[in-house]
Amino acid sequence: VQLLESGGGLVQPGKSLRLSCEVSGSTFRNYGMNWVRQAPGKGLEWVSGISGSGVNTYYADSVRGRFTISRDNSKNTLYLQMNSLRAEDTALYYCAKDSWPSGRLYYFDYWGQGTLVTVSS
Amino acid sequence: QSVLTQPPSVTAAPGQRVTISCSGSTSNIETYSVSWYRHVPGTAPKLLICEDNKRPSGIPDRFSGSKSGTSATLGITGLQNGDEADYYCATWDSSLSAAVFGGGTKLTVL
Numbered sequence: 549v550q551l552l553e554s555g556g557g558l559v560q561p562g563k564s565l566r567l568s569c570e571v572s573g574s575t576f577r578n579y580g581m582n583w584v585r586q587a588p589g590k591g592l593e594w595v596s597g598i599s600g601s602g603v604n605t606y607y608a609d610s611v612r613g614r615f616t617i618s619r620d621n622s623k624n625t626l627y628l629q630m631n632s633l634r635a636e637d638t639a640l641y642y643c644a645k646d647s648w649p650s651g652r653l654y655y656f657d658y659w660g661q662g663t664l665v666t667v668s669s
Numbered sequence: 670q671s672v673l674t675q676p677p678s679v680t681a682a683p684g685q686r687v688t689i690s691c692s693g694s695t696s697n698i699e700t701y702s703v704s705w706y707r708h709v710p711g712t713a714p715k716l717l718i719c720e721d722n723k724r725p726s727g728i729p730d731r732f733s734g735s736k737s738g739t740s741a742t743l744g745i746t747g748l749q750n751g752d753e754a755d756y757y758c759a760t761w762d763s764s765l766s767a768a769v770f771g772g773g774t775k776l777t778v779l
Binding site for chain 2: 575582586591592593594597606607608609640642646647652653654655656657659660661662
């Protein structure tokens with residue numbers, strides 16, 4: 549199983565960015581997917597999760613209302629639409645595959661290498 | 670402030686045993702299974718323990734997990750220099766309807 553994130557970059561505060569995570573080697577639709585981030589000098593922070601069907605979504609309080617998680621099971625791809633970005637959203641963003649379809653964490657068995665998002669003017 | 674509390678750092682000598690605690694509450698650890706991850710910043714985190722105490726394929730038996738009530742523990746025996754990393758516990762929290770990570774524990778082997 550391989551997870552490959554893309555879409556990171558430098559963006560101004562208040563602007564938007566969309567991250568993608570392409571998954572190979574797994575029956576994508578059978579598993580929940582998540583975004584986890586690590587800000588500079590900080591620990592891992594869960595950002596958002598989505599069920600295998602895409603029906604159920606979950607968000608950390610810090611991003612609810614600004615970020616939207618989605619998936620395209622026909623393309624084996626997970627997305628994170630990030631709006632109204634803030635300096636504190638600066639982090640390395642990882643996608644992580646869960647071991648069951650729910651969207652609520654069971655355990656993350658595979659992770660990507662991450663994509664860096666920098667929010668700065 | 671993380672919902673799950675871990676010691677910021679632990680230090681032990683090569684060959685020794687170390688334990689890392691993860692303290693939570695009834696809405697998370699007591700109710701849901703705990704997983705543990707090894708992370709070197711800038712690289713992909715790695716699953717060490719799932720379902721409180723199960724080792725995924727390829728994880729040596731030097732690593733163990735346990736849980737009692739609202740606390741979980743990761744144990745590492747036969748410490749090696751290569752074990753130096755940050756270690757995180759994680760679980761689901763029903764009050765937050767969110768996944769939660771501990772603050773992380775930096776393991777130093779010297």
